[in-house]
Amino acid sequence: MKLSINGEFREENFIALGQWAASEFGASSVKGIAIAVNDCVVPSSKWAFYELKEGDKILVVEAAQGG
Numbered sequence: 931m932k933l934s935i936n937g938e939f940r941e942e943n944f945i946a947l948g949q950w951a952a953s954e955f956g957a958s959s960v961k962g963i964a965i966a967v968n969d970c971v972v973p974s975s976k977w978a979f980y981e982l983k984e985g986d987k988i989l990v991v992e993a994a995q996g997g
Contacts, residue, residue, distance in 0.1 A: 934987040947988075948977035954990075962993035 932964060934945055939949050944950040947965065964990040972980050982988075 931982065933982065933985070935945075936988070936990055942982075945981060946978060947972060947980040947982055950982065950988075951977055959973045964991045964993075965989070 931942060933940055935942075941952060943951065945987075947967065951963070953966065965974075965977070966981065967982070968987050969989075
């Protein structure tokens with residue numbers, strides 16, 4: 931299915947947001963990441979059950995240290 935990920939259109943074959951996030955970031959490195967789908971933040975506790983649909987707009991924000 932075609933998804934917009936941080937403004938870039940990509941073809942992906944994942945049904946659940948959690949599957950996509952684990953593939954994209956690795957299962958152990960999802961801490962410090964927030965994901966919004968169609969401008970609504972999806973809590974990480976719901977990623978495994980959140981079903982992606984054709985044309986969804988995904989925005990990923992990663993926390994960074996700095997000062």
